[in-house]
Amino acid sequence: MRIGPHALPNRLFVAPMAGVTDRPFRQLCKRLGAGYAVSEMVTSRADLRDSLKTSRRLNHDGEVAPIAVQIAGTDAEMMAEATRYNIDRGAQIIDINMGCPAKKVCNKWAGSALMQDETLALDIVAAVVEAAAPHGVPVTLKMRTGWCNEQKNAVAIALGAEARGVAMVTVHGRTREQGYKGEAEYATIAAVKAALRIPVCANGDITSPQKARAVLDATGADALMIGRAAQGRPWxxxxxxxxxxxxxxxxxxxxxxxxxxxxxxxxxHYSLYGERAGVRTARKHIGWAVHGLPGGQDFRARMNLIEHTAEQAQAVHAFLGALADVHPSWPQTAATADTEEQAA
Structure with missing residues (x-):
């Protein structure tokens, strides 16, 4: 599996998820079998680049290559400038966000809202590819099947993106209207794959090895992208x-x-976020990990009251050590963690 000049170890990818796929989580998933991971969504707005939130999202210290950064925006020139800015700071692949369904993103006509305006969407793709080309950096696109069930235009946008030089397309098998409700459908992804010459990656509801095999068979996709199912279960x-x-x-x-x-x-995680933010932002990762475990709900309630990183890590160590006395192998939980974090 290749993206431009980059040969990847396998075809299993980590989906970009706001508030989740920071550098520590990407590194963890890569250590546990992911062949590729994309950063959290980074805004194309220059006035927000100096914020602490954005600076953490742009932190690639020690990250395993290739370093892929997802950018979002609604203005072609701003997206081109964001491309150059991120390449100067280490990005080796640029991913365009045309899939995020969050209202705060779509209300600004970014993310999956761009699929309603194919001309603008493809102007952005062309501008980003042109900005990245002199650096030899490939551009990828992540999108949904369409804005709504009556407007599934993934094939048209994918063909336009390919014509403008995109190296890979990822399709989440839901419309923006669906958000994360209902079930992903794979017929549209199969249609995109049949129409394109470049690699196509399938995304949506890949929650088990058996489902992974079924999605590959149903779509003919070249790769799979896993998001929420990796939360608390990165292996x-x-x-x-x-x-x-x-x-x-x-x-x-x-x-x-x-x-x-x-x-x-x-x-x-603590090394990136520091003491105060680290203890708070780590709670969701711990919560996902203990979800459905014996005693996990009570532990999560206690853990959410801890205010210091050393005490938090010690509590996790003790809880899982005691669990190992009863369950030497990781217990099979009934469901993956519920979360409000969304894949972009």
């Missing part, structure tokens, strides 16, 4: 890879191994 990439290679379900990881992964992730 899902390793599980899917094993199943695709062997047809067998991998044994669950040892509980102590999961504990070590989570503790390592927490310390990396």
């Amino acid at each position: 899902i990439f390793r599980e899917i890879a094993h199943y695709l290679d062997t047809g067998e379900i991998a044994a669950p990881p040892p509980t102590l191994q999961v504990r070590d992964w989570l503790i390592e992730h927490l310390h990396d």
Whole structure:
């Protein structure tokens, strides 16, 4: 699997998710089997680049290549300038956000709202590709099947993007109108794949190794992008890879191994966010990890009262250590974590 000049280890990708796929989480997923990960959405607005939030999203210190940055905006020249700005700061792939369904994004005609204006959408694609080309940086596009069920124009936009030089297209199998409700459909993704020569990545409701195989079969896609199913279970990439290679379900990881992964992730997280923000932003990652575990709900309630990173990490270490005494292998939980965080 390649994106432009970049050869990837496999075809299992981490979806860009606002408030989730920061550098520590991307690194964790890559260590646990993901072949590629895209950053959180970064605004194209120059006046917001100096904010602490944006600076953290642009932090690529020690990140495993290729470094992919997703940008969002509604003005072609601003998006071109954001492309150059991010390339100067280490981006090796630029991804255009045309898939985010969040109201605060769509109300500004960014994200999936761009799919309502194909001319503007493709003008933005052309401007970004032109800005990235002198640097040899490929551009990818992430979008939905359309704005609503009556306006599914993913094939038309994908063809236009390919003609303007995009290296890969990712399609989430829902319209913007659906948000994350209902079930993803894969017929539109299959139609996009049939129409294009460039790689196509399928996204949406890939929650298990068996579902991964089914989506590949249904769409003919070149790659799979996993988002919410990786929250609290970042080793899902390793599980899917094993199943695709062997047809067998991998044994669950040892509980102590999961504990070590989570503790390592927490310390990396704290190093990026600092003491005050780190302890608070880590709570969602811990909550996803313990969701559905025996005693997980009570632990989460206690953990949310902890105000210091060292105490938080110690509490996680102790809880998962005690869990390992009863469950040497990671328990199979009934459902993935519920979350308001959305994939872009």
